Amino acid sequence: NAGVTQTPKFQVLKTGQSMTLQCAQDMNHNSMYWYRQDPGMGLRLIYYSASEGTTDKGEVPNGYNVSRLNKREFSLRLESAAPSQTSVYFCASSEPGIGMNTEAFFGQGTRLTVV
């Protein structure tokens, strides 16, 4: 069972370049999330998608766009990368609702460096 798969695992960009981070989950979850992890700041929510066809801003959305392509896939796009976007990016998915099945499952992360 693959769970949540992110690509690429590593990426170096020049300032101003664009790129898309891909995420796919095979657990049939409705909700998907993009977080960034920076030293001393924990995980901060960039965007989330509560269900196919919907997306909402999280805590730190500036400089990013997302697409919920279908139920499985949720991509994160940097249109014009900046050094401040150097971070580790995590995709996660969950099945919202009440009960013990509520938890977030994480991918292995994408380490992005913007020079």
Added chain:
Amino acid sequence: AQSVTQPDIHITVSEGASLELRCNYSYGATPYLFWYVQSPGQGLQLLLKYFSGDTLVQGIKGFEAEFKRSQSSFNLRKPSVHWSDAAEYFCAVGLNQFYFGTGTSLTVIP
């Protein structure tokens, strides 16, 4: 507003010693609470979760956590730490969105 506070940035313990990692939360409703562990270069793995019932919950790898509503706390404990427990630990709260603390880095001395 929802938030999670992990007051200890870094903790060092000797192998075999007991461990307690602190977590305080602010949440507008009955909280769903989680502890995740992250090994270097890896994603986050769920250790345990609480959503109702017994306030002492058991997780994987010998960890447990106790929910104390009066103190808005969900502290993680382990009776005897192993060298392989060295990692970053994150407390989180949420239901349809998840709010994470800033993490506690655990170093284990042999």
